Amino acid sequence: MRRTLLALALATIPGLGAAAGLASSIGAVTVYQDRAVVTRAASSELPAGEHELVLEKLPASLQENSLQVSAKSTGQATLLDVKVRDAYQADTPNERVKQLEEQLRGLEGRQALLDDEATVLDNQRELVLMMQRGATEPAKDGARLTLDELKAIQSLSADTLSKTLAGLRRVAEQKAALDRDIAALQNELGQLQNALGRRTKTVTLRVNLARAGKLDLNLSYAVAGARWTPAYDARLRLADRSVELGYFGVIRQNTGEDWNNVKLTLSTARPALGGGAPTLRPWIIDVAAPPPPPRPAAAPVAKMQAEVAAERRARSSPAFAGGALDAAQPEPEAIAVSTAQVQNEATSASFQIKNPATLLSDNASQRVAITTAKLPATLQYQATPALREAVYLTAQASNNTDFPLLAGPLNTFLDDAFVASSNLKAVMPGEKVELAMGADEGISIKRQLVNRYTESTGFSGSGKRVTYEYKITVKNNKATKEQVSFKDRLPVSRNEKIVVKLLSPADREIKREDDGKLAWDWEMEPGKSRETVLKFSVEYPGDIEVSGL
Incomplete structure (x- = not known):
């Protein structure tokens, strides 16, 4: 009763408006390669005085340091402060989660119906089996059934049992398919619920209006989970x-x-890289200090006394009083936030999608x-x-x-x-x-090893020379003139005793590149063929063994 009277008393104080939930909608989104900046808009007609406006069910991934608020008003409004807090919802505000939950409830309902149908069919099967046992095992004082009656009962029970077993198989197949669908929905729902959680953000704006008027708000913030x-x-x-x-x-x-029907912008900016180049720190090298000698193991009593004395000194020090130890720890740095308002066209580009998008x-x-x-x-x-x-x-x-x-x-x-x-x-x-x-099969190329032989060199025949000869043929099967460029290679020597010589073609017919690569640039007439011979030799002393040949 006292709380009710206090609330009524506060509500009657002039110039103090109760907190009001404010409906808002997303109008624009700028997506980066690792986040997004969302812009919401809201409007409200307010009387003169101080008001608290609450925007609820904002995403839990909202980065608080990135929050920006701008307002326009016909009532000479002043934005006093902005407060962000966590909130926990009993229901999930995400529409996709709601759809999955409804689909899952529908499948579970169908599963229950199939369970009921299976129970009825199973009872029917048991009834048929009881009829068959009763026909073949009559009561002691009852008359035996004739052969025609037994045949009629057998035909009826067999037909009924066949339909019952077929129904049970059908129900089992449908239940297996439903189980797969339910498992898939539960997996997708679990992933979404784990990503979203039940936590949301609530933003409370405190504004003061000199006179009654309309207030137009724009709220922008960065969120993770978009790219x-x-x-x-x-x-x-x-x-x-x-x-x-x-x-x-x-x-x-x-x-x-x-994001429903929003103005979408894609930005090439990368806020995660920061605003400037990183600073180099000195690279210090010095003579390595010798490792300290091992300390002798202290006796248990002496060790305990030393620990107690150290604790007393710590408690009596000024650093312990007043929480100075906590203050000495490094404070967390504010995350770097970039919004569409601070994009620089000299360092990034923004692509504004023409048509509204829904994601x-x-x-x-x-x-x-x-x-x-x-x-x-x-x-x-x-x-x-x-x-x-x-x-x-x-x-x-x-x-x-x-x-x-x-x-x-x-x-x-x-x-x-x-x-x-x-x-x-x-x-x-x-x-x-x-x-x-x-x-492209319209142009063909063939490379054929024509010859490879080894011969002795020098006056005493102590050296060796290995010669390779390849024929390369190109044919243009097209009806148009085309440019054809192809490459081959020579062996590359890593020893001065191993000498590689190009024998064919001449240097004017090719272009030499690094690491022994050779390039041909030909202009091929339609329907024509052209060929070249790649011939080279490798010379080396006979008393060494060469790898790679």
Whole structure:
């Protein structure tokens, strides 16, 4: 009774408004590669005076240090303070969890019906068996059944028993399927409940209005459990020698709240890296100090006395009084929070998705389109016949868009036929990009060992020379002129006594690269073949054994 009177008295004090739950909705979300920044909006008509506005059931992953509040009001409002606290819900606010719980209850209800049906069928089977036993074992004073009556009972019981057993099998199959569905739902529900928990956040805003008016609030905060990764589709159009590039963002989120019909932005900023480059610390080296001599083991009584004395000194010291020991421990650092308001276009890019998006908090992947571009391409065929006698098509293009292409998975298509899956390296605007389009049977390449022989060298024949000769043949089976580039290699000597010499082709016909690699760049006419001979020798003294030949 006293509490009720006190509450009524407080409510009648002028200028003090009771805490009011404020409905809010998510209007915009900016997703980073390791988090998201959510912006909520709320409005309320308030009288003059001080008010507490409560926003409930916010996600438990809300990072309190990232919370930002802005307000507009026609009543000359002042934001006094913002308080964030944990709250525990008896029910789960996540819609996906509610759907799974309802589905699970429905399956469990069907399971109970099947159990009842199985019980009825089992009783029916027992009744048939009792009828059969009664027909073959009549009572002592009863007359025996005739043969026709026995046949009729046998036919009836067999038909009934067959239908009963078929029903039991059907029920068992349906129960097994239901058990699998229930186990899958329970697994998904358990994962979501473990990720979400029953804990939520409640934000309480204390505002003061000089006069009655409308208050418009914007609340933004960072949450964990959200990320996006890039993905690409590249279609090579041979007719006009161009690449149609599709740039997508694959988003996953299990933040604990659904994003319904929100304005979505994908950011390339990485807040986890911090705002500046890390500071180098001195690298100190010194003469290692000798290990201290082992201390003699103290007697049990002496050791106990030493521990008691040490404890007394600690209690009498100023550091023990007033909690100074706790103060000496390092304080936790505030987490670095980056929001859309502080993004710098010089260091990151933001992709604003044109259409509103809906993403449920179920960790399912959802792909949204960022942009599409048509890039003029230069086609080149590449091969390494020493490893595989196949020619691979590559399309070399330039990123002529304003979008930085982040590293991510790439699906390549030749016109409308899927070719291969690979990965695209990061490509900034204006940089070159090379797309692997897979093997092309329209151009063939063959590498054949023509000759390999060993001979003696020197006046006394104490040296050895091993000569290799390969023939490489390329044929363009296409109706168009194409550029073909292929590579081979020479042995690389790690000893001055082992000498490798290139005998064919001449240096003007090839391009030498590091580690003995040789490159040929040919322009192949349609329907034509071309061949070259790779010949080299390896010379070394006869008294040493050479590995690798």
